[in-house]
Amino acid sequence: MLAYKFDWSVLWRQPYGEWLLSGIWLTIQLGLLAWVIALFLGIFLGTLRSSHWPWLKFLGSLYVEVFRNVPFLVQLFFWFYAGPMLFGKELQFKINAISGLNYYVAIIGLGLYTASRVAEHVRAGFASIGQGQFQAALSTGMTHLQMYWYVIIPYALRVIVPPLTTEFLTIFKNSSVAMTIGVAETTFVSYKIDNETFHGLEATTGAMLVYLVLGFCVVKLMGIVETKVRIPGLVSR
Amino acid sequence: MFDAVQRNLPFLLAGFLMNLQLAACALAGGIFLGMLVGLGRISKRRWIYGPVTAYVNVLRNIPLILVIFWFYFVMPILVGKTLHPFVSAAISFIVFEATYFGEIFRAGYQSISRDLVAAAYSTGLTYWQTARYIMIPIAFRRMLPSMITQSIITFQDTSLAYVIGLQEMVRRTTIVDSMEVRSIELYGFVAVMFFVFCFAGSRVSRYFEEKSRKANIL
Amino acid sequence: MIEIRNLSKWYGKFQVLSDINEVIKKGQTVVVCGPSGSGKSTLLRCINGLEPFQKGEILVDGVSVGDPKTNLYKLRQKIGMVFQRFELYPHMTVLKNITLAPMKVKKLSRKEAERKAMELLERVGIPEKANEYPANLSGGQQQRVAIARALAMEPEYMMFDEPTSALDPEMIQEVLEVMIDLAKEGMTMIVVTHEMGFAREVADEIIFMDGGKIVERGTGEEFFTNPKHPRTKEFLSQILK
Numbered sequence: 001m002l003a004y005k006f007d008w009s010v011l012w013r014q015p016y017g018e019w020l021l022s023g024i025w026l027t028i029q030l031g032l033l034a035w036v037i038a039l040f041l042g043i044f045l046g047t048l049r050s051s052h053w054p055w056l057k058f059l060g061s062l063y064v065e066v067f068r069n070v071p072f073l074v075q076l077f078f079w080f081y082a083g084p085m086l087f088g089k090e091l092q093f094k095i096n097a098i099s100g101l102n103y104y105v106a107i108i109g110l111g112l113y114t115a116s117r118v119a120e121h122v123r124a125g126f127a128s129i130g131q132g133q134f135q136a137a138l139s140t141g142m143t144h145l146q147m148y149w150y151v152i153i154p155y156a157l158r159v160i161v162p163p164l165t166t167e168f169l170t171i172f173k174n175s176s177v178a179m180t181i182g183v184a185e186t187t188f189v190s191y192k193i194d195n196e197t198f199h200g201l202e203a204t205t206g207a208m209l210v211y212l213v214l215g216f217c218v219v220k221l222m223g224i225v226e227t228k229v230r231i232p233g234l235v236s237r
Numbered sequence: 238m239f240d241a242v243q244r245n246l247p248f249l250l251a252g253f254l255m256n257l258q259l260a261a262c263a264l265a266g267g268i269f270l271g272m273l274v275g276l277g278r279i280s281k282r283r284w285i286y287g288p289v290t291a292y293v294n295v296l297r298n299i300p301l302i303l304v305i306f307w308f309y310f311v312m313p314i315l316v317g318k319t320l321h322p323f324v325s326a327a328i329s330f331i332v333f334e335a336t337y338f339g340e341i342f343r344a345g346y347q348s349i350s351r352d353l354v355a356a357a358y359s360t361g362l363t364y365w366q367t368a369r370y371i372m373i374p375i376a377f378r379r380m381l382p383s384m385i386t387q388s389i390i391t392f393q394d395t396s397l398a399y400v401i402g403l404q405e406m407v408r409r410t411t412i413v414d415s416m417e418v419r420s421i422e423l424y425g426f427v428a429v430m431f432f433v434f435c436f437a438g439s440r441v442s443r444y445f446e447e448k449s450r451k452a453n454i455l
Numbered sequence: 456m457i458e459i460r461n462l463s464k465w466y467g468k469f470q471v472l473s474d475i476n477e478v479i480k481k482g483q484t485v486v487v488c489g490p491s492g493s494g495k496s497t498l499l500r501c502i503n504g505l506e507p508f509q510k511g512e513i514l515v516d517g518v519s520v521g522d523p524k525t526n527l528y529k530l531r532q533k534i535g536m537v538f539q540r541f542e543l544y545p546h547m548t549v550l551k552n553i554t555l556a557p558m559k560v561k562k563l564s565r566k567e568a569e570r571k572a573m574e575l576l577e578r579v580g581i582p583e584k585a586n587e588y589p590a591n592l593s594g595g596q597q598q599r600v601a602i603a604r605a606l607a608m609e610p611e612y613m614m615f616d617e618p619t620s621a622l623d624p625e626m627i628q629e630v631l632e633v634m635i636d637l638a639k640e641g642m643t644m645i646v647v648t649h650e651m652g653f654a655r656e657v658a659d660e661i662i663f664m665d666g667g668k669i670v671e672r673g674t675g676e677e678f679f680t681n682p683k684h685p686r687t688k689e690f691l692s693q694i695l696k
Contacts, residue, residue: 068439069439070431073396074407074424075428077424082423173300177302194310204310355505359534360532360560366559366560370544
């Protein structure tokens with residue numbers, strides 16, 4: 001242990017400092033953009049899962065079970081390597097030629113994966129809403145679609161803010177998997193710094209700090225959202 | 238059409254076996270360590286509670302890949318030589334998953350009525366005897382569905398050992414793909430393998446959940 | 456002999472026991488009664504060191520419970536305790552519940568521990584339930600197993616914390632009978648209970664507690680027919696309806 005000379009400057013020395021900063025920025029981008037996909041798709045899927053039409057329920061469940069039971073890394077590799085091939089021989093080459101393809105695939109893959117988890121939380125949120133709400137809305141003459149859009153979804157979203165916070169945190173952690181397809185985000189950068197300087201210990205410790213700070217910010221942000229959106233009278237935490 | 242998979246089946250399946258082995262090690266170590274971590278999290282002594290809580294909170298907020306790398310870089314420094322990727326990965330997993338199992342056990346311990354623990358103490362059992370014969374067995378039974386779910390997650394996480402070059406199934410798939418370039422079949426195959434195992438696992442968890450709900454003994 | 460001198464305990468700012476003084480001689484049965492929150496349960500748990508206390512002294516056969524050097528594990532082998540909600544270990548059979556401590560603490564062999572356990576089960580009247588799980592027993596049966604479990608450590612003292620309060624009325628008698636037999640055989644017992652019939656039959660002394668203090672002491676019939684303190688009168692009139 002004593003034979004090792006620590007060199008913490010790898011974290012801010014040029015060009016490593018610059019790498020780290022752009023890596024952090026990529027992590028943030030990946031997380032936020034994938035989160036947008038995950039939210040919209042997840043809410044849609046969660047609603048399918050909770051509907052009373054068997055076919056819709058089945059479709060929603062199928063999606064969730066497939067995306068939950070396959071590791072995210074495998075999903076990402078599938079979309080990146082096998083994905084373009086799904087479009088047939090001609091388009092395949094055009095797609096692979098897109099610069100920054102790995103960036104887009106990472107965001108879409110992360111979004112699709114996280115959507116399955118959001119869907120589960122949305123389903124649980126719906127389940128916790130008493131039958132009475134559904135009946136009350138329908139009895140005023142709303143269609144099912146209107147009921148979901150104006151009453152149930154807004155209600156459920158507020159209830160599930162705490163578990164969604166956990167998912168939001170998780171999405172930033174999972175963004176690190178994008179390094180395996182070459183996206184130069186935070187974890188990739190720490191690996192690259194080790195390759196160049198052999199000071200991987202300091203680099204990864206620095207990267208850990210980045211994620212901890214990021215997580216802290218997310219929790220604080222969602223805490224504010226939760227307070228603003230809290231339904232009076234309901235026990236939330 | 239699936240001949241690429243068929244040709245390389247033994248090679249790929251050996252990789253899958255490695256995922257299973259890694260998961261087995263991770264679970265054995267992670268669950269055992271998790272039992273202790275859970276106890277630490279409900280300890281009244283601050284010198285135990287503090288460090289254990291810090292450990293849990295830090296590890297649950299950083300990506301697993303980073304933990305894998307961190308150990309891969311740290312171990313040579315501590316031990317003096319580079320470790321085999323399997324060993325390094327196993328250690329990383331044990332340390333990482335113990336935080337999740339620790340929280341599961343903590344919930345289990347907290348569900349045990351204080352008087353039950355008092356009853357054990359009142360017959361003269363020591364803290365460790367009470368933990369070993371009463372608290373851990375009861376917590377384990379109550380939290381079995383959660384533990385199975387977490388085990389499935391751990392199994393999926395073993396795919397991440399890819400990043401330190403471990404010859405598990407995902408890495409082997411990329412090796413085969415670089416030769417055969419039949420990505421759809423190959424990556425589809427590994428996805429299906431994981432899917433079947435994990436889906437079956439979640440059914441098992443559901444079974445235990447139903448069983449304990451109906452029996453409601455514990 | 457158990458001696459309690461000037462015992463006081465606080466939970467934060469709230470004083471739950473005030474200046475308790477009491478002596479319990481060998482072979483005596485002491486009944487403690489009083490409204491909920493009067494500190495009766497807390498008093499019991501201070502005696503066997505399950506709860507700490509800030510002021511005063513408790514001596515069990517001369518050993519100070521509050522002394523940090525005291526080996527509480529050894530002390531607890533001397534004092535058996537029975538709880539309101541039985542607290543049998545749900546994941547073990549009746550037999551295992553009883554033999555666990557004797558085997559692990561007293562290092563008895565399995566054969567020896569099980570033999571003694573069956574004797575105790577006979578004594579409390581349910582030897583046929585030895586291999587059942589607690590969930591399959593009625594409340595009264597579970598509490599009798601709990602008594603057997605406490606007796607398995609061959610304690611010199613037995614404490615009961617409202618042993619029949621969680622039982623359906625039909626089952627109270629079977630448990631009380633076991634306790635009465637124990638008292639008549641000479642066990643030193645402290646019983647927190649509202650069962651005044653039990654107190655009348657075997658209590659050598661009855662203590663009424665309220666607000667963390669011992670309000671009144673009495674012996675036998677005297678206590679019931681001629682309570683001196685107004686609060687005692689009030690409490691008794693509600694209990695003895």
